[in-house]
Amino acid sequence: MSSSNLINNYLQLTSRFEQIGHLNNLLGIIHWDYSVNLPKKSAASRQQEITTLSSVIHKLLTCETTVNLITAAEQDTAVLDIWQQANFREMKRQFLHASCVSEELQARHCHTVTNCEFVWREARQNNDFNLLRPHLQQVVDVTKEIAEIKAEYFNMPKYDVLIDSYDPDSSSAEIKSVYAVLKQQLPKLLEKILAKQRQEKLLPITEPMSVPEQKMLGKKIMEIMGFDFTRGRLDESTHPFCGGTADDVRLTTRYEENNFLSGLLGVIHETGHGLYELNLPLEYRNQPVGKAKGMAFHESQSLIMEMQAAKSREFTEFLAKILRDELGLRGTEYSGTNIYQLLTLVKPDFIRVDADEVTYPLHVIMRFELEEAFIEGDLTVDDLPMLWNQKMQEYLGIIPSSYQEGCLQDIHWPWGAFGYFPSYTNGAIIAAQLMAKAKEVYPDIPSALQKGDFSSLNLFLTQNLRQYGSLKTSKALLQDATGYDTIQPEIFMQYLTNKYL
């Protein structure tokens, strides 16, 4: 029997997953539209529609035909090439996660989170925690229900199965050991940096920049970074994100007239995500193996651009030149040195997405501890505001004066994304590991960034990470790209120390 006969079951599976991929891509565009365009009173209908399409996808993924094909294909994996084998592994992973969840539970989960996310927008805008409270509790309850079933099936802690769905092969035990290092070393470093920065003179930028100018600037920087506008867009939303599909990458940011650097850094961050998506393996674009390898790696791609590349002395020189040449901004406050100081200013503050890279992990650690308590313990939404403020005081020494600045700021929990937050700090550490390695391989990276040339950095990232999709295990991908098979908090701490002290 020829191998083409042998892999027939596998090929039938790929055509099924191709369909699932198409439908998931449409959901990606619909979600983007939901955040960017949706008229206020259209939300309820759209939620039902999204739930229906999610159910169709869930059914395709878990129905008897799929079960039979997976069972049959399992016999033939020896004749598959390495991409096909990895694809089968990822198919099975998706199948097992999905088949733990009944059709009814899947639909209920989808409806609950879609609704809660919409309520969150109004609650956040009006600083109204009570509006969100019952909806968020429903999200916690349905998330726990799913976590319990999966925990039993996979024989893992409940919170770990949630982490696993964003960041395969990660675990709360590993994360805690990383956080132990950060919790021990970060506060001391923070103190030293604050003391040092108190000595430095910093010129604030007081002139507003119009939104059209900010858009123009953002798009220019995206092009310089290598973003392909024939396969993607930049728009606006309350919470910046990278959505859409790998062939139609939809980035968003938000603009404040009095703080153009914030919107611009948002653009740079999301462009990092977008470049990962745009450079995934074309041939497997709609197959599980063609997808990004989890959210920690995804965040490493946004953070290497935002924190490592953009917030460097070299790039800020280039940015100052753009501001001068394109927008006529010639004041001393727009000098490369001053912009570098503004972008690397460390200050414990309330909003995670605007946080500097030194205090950012502390925002993540407190969220990690809260969500673990939601899922493993009996923390309820009623207790959230109080605990939030306690932890802010404990880790950052400040207490929010509003819900907007506190527990209403993030979209993640309303959207049901429990277990996502650790990816940010894992991603920041991976980014530090990647940049260290990239500079070894391409020593011209810093001088290139000073000329607005991202080609060596992009080449390194595509060669070593983006192009592999989900081919490798997380360990192997990290090992091959950075020389370490685990997350190295010491490298991250060393990077921060060198940069800030």
Next chain:
Amino acid sequence: MSSSNLINNYLQLTSRFEQIGHLNNLLGIIHWDYSVNLPKKSAASRQQEITTLSSVIHKLLTCETTVNLITAAEQDTAVLDIWQQANFREMKRQFLHASCVSEELQARHCHTVTNCEFVWREARQNNDFNLLRPHLQQVVDVTKEIAEIKAEYFNMPKYDVLIDSYDPDSSSAEIKSVYAVLKQQLPKLLEKILAKQRQEKLLPITEPMSVPEQKMLGKKIMEIMGFDFTRGRLDESTHPFCGGTADDVRLTTRYEENNFLSGLLGVIHETGHGLYELNLPLEYRNQPVGKAKGMAFHESQSLIMEMQAAKSREFTEFLAKILRDELGLRGTEYSGTNIYQLLTLVKPDFIRVDADEVTYPLHVIMRFELEEAFIEGDLTVDDLPMLWNQKMQEYLGIIPSSYQEGCLQDIHWPWGAFGYFPSYTNGAIIAAQLMAKAKEVYPDIPSALQKGDFSSLNLFLTQNLRQYGSLKTSKALLQDATGYDTIQPEIFMQYLTNKYL
């Protein structure tokens, strides 16, 4: 046995069609996105994705479960109320149309038209008919293939089954008898109007209006017309349309800085469509009976707003006031009288969507004759440019000097919409019938329009047409709303004569 048991099959059908309705709504948003937002190189992927979702819908509509439910529910129709009976009639109609088309043919059709529409955009922009030619021929071929199968099943002429899918209960024979009246009377009327208008003095508007100002003006007029922006939007696209869903109505227009009236009339036209969608029966929103009653009625709703309401002496007085008060436009060229003259200027011209209401039917008649020749005869795409120009000369006395002004102007054929064009003129005639009746019932309509008050007109249209969805047959709907059960070209001719002579 209680009636609730009896209607169990029907209720199961409704839940199936509710799902289909949800998925069709998502396709509506995806199509809107395709026309408004799509990055150039994302088209190929999106076409595959749209084809997959269309196939899923087609399968839900034609699978064995649906067949069995329809057969079973057929026995119980006597116990259904009139809405349920009409819903079952429409379900069966959709089912029969869909089940004529195999899964393979449906997917091929969907892919062919989605691709051709995208090619058309580039071809139109570059005046490149050769680019479109092979793609359009594929669309003609697959459309004929479907028409042949349906013609045999429904025992109707091929072109008639296509008309039927846009405008139920209409036929090419009926349309031809209407066109016979128009072809006899319109040319004479046109000559008289042109002679009369040559005597009139007309001040051209030479000052450009910026796109942001045009957007503001358009949204203001939409609000005045009763459009609910909490359930819809206005955006831009090459070809103005009304898309999205009944709960999330997405209108588009296009702006020319040197001709704001064109973009504004586009907005008013599409708002007429939008108001139909927004006022369909809420309870049946996702069921077949809750949908608009075909495209002739749909066009009647856009044309009653554009031609009957907006191009009236009363409304143009109001518009002049808005231009003066909101935009400071005080020149004589912005007087109500002059704007009325500009909006009712009759001039044989190349572009259908910009045509006046006197020459418009001639544009439609030539397209009707061409598409009938495509479907029933052996007209090929190669012969289209020559025949197009011949007919333009025959009916309008002018010959286009480019493909853009000629056979590349419309999206319909690239999109596979053969049989749609007659709806425009049927709609224009129905609009004249509706307005005559509306003024009988609410004699204050003209004086209200002079104050920018659309409430009586909206009330009449919702009470007599919009709220019924597809409850009635086309004949009954027309009879109850206008007092005639057929389309009356004489009423339309009388309206034109009164207005223009």
